[in-house]
Amino acid sequence: MKKILILLAIALGAAAGAYVVSSAVNREEKVVQPISFNHALHAGKYKIPCMACHQRVMMGDRASIPNIEVCGACHSTPMKKTPGELQVYQYVSQHKQIPWYSIYHVPDYVKFSHRRHVGIGKLDCKLCHGDMTQLTAPPQTQFLQIKMQNCWNCHVKHHVTTDCSHCHR
């Protein structure tokens, strides 16, 4: 009986370990955002440029996910009373930060700079993030998977540096 218990414990431990490892590298894990943000409405219908909300694109590494300071500029009073908008209004009126989940994660030993790619390289956001103006619900997975192979292909294609230390730190 004892032996069976020990074996069971080992098997469970291995399964748990495999899960932790797989979830750490799984790029297809679906993420559900707290509010069903409609990109098609904001960026598509009203033609608000990406940088109006993702304000730090030209300033540094991260593009920043907008929070109540940005949303509140328009949504300090409810406009149309859709359930999503009421949720935003609640967060804004209560001065509570919206707990957005970030989908795109770059490991800490990789330097990826939005300023370098979008600001200096003049790349279109679509190239990595897809056409957001068509999405009525927030994306749940990465459009272009964060893999070195994807970075490498683009760098070779556009004759950009492939020196290791330019991206690895």
Place this chain on the structure above:
Amino acid sequence: MPKYGMVIDLNKCTSCQACVTACKVENNVQIVSEDDAQHGRAMFWMKMLTMEFDGDYPNIKPKTLPRNCMQCDEPSCIKVCPVRATYIREDGIVAQIYPQCIGCRYCMANCPYTVKVFNWDRQAQPKEVEKTYNPDVSVRPKGIVEKCTFCVHRLQDASEKAKAEHRELEPGDYVPACVEACPVDAITFGDLDDKKSDVSVASRDYRAFGLLEELGTVPKVRYLNAIE
């Protein structure tokens, strides 16, 4: 393409170790346990070496020498790396790519200046330290060799900033943390190929010397001899 180099004036250096601390904080260099430190596993990219002591107790005056990676033009470390985790960049900086390093420590054995350090273990850091990690530099895992990179992340940031502002990189834009922290300006940093730059002039001074130059490593970190 500039060639970055450094000149440390031993006449000006007061051994305050501000550069040592600045380097450690800037580059997230691990603080090891007391036990490990006693076994010679303390980690410093910039280290204050004590050469000798002058005078009698209590008026002792230690002679010290701040020593970081010499960023050699002919580095002996890159010749033995089996995975090209360390190599020399076009601008003369000897880079160390952590995800590529397999921790064989051949480079450490071959470095005549013993500037490379190995992560023997990953210790829990004090909470205050973890909060102040520099996001521009990765936290190296166990089993990785690391060394001074002339704060290459600062170069990336400065050149990116300059490009975004449509201008060339100017001399003061990029300085490593140790140079910035030195309270007596003992460390000069810049482009060695620019004959008029401060660092280039200082490197040709009659007091200038390089550590173990006779080995032919051509160090780009040079010292100005202290004159009594």
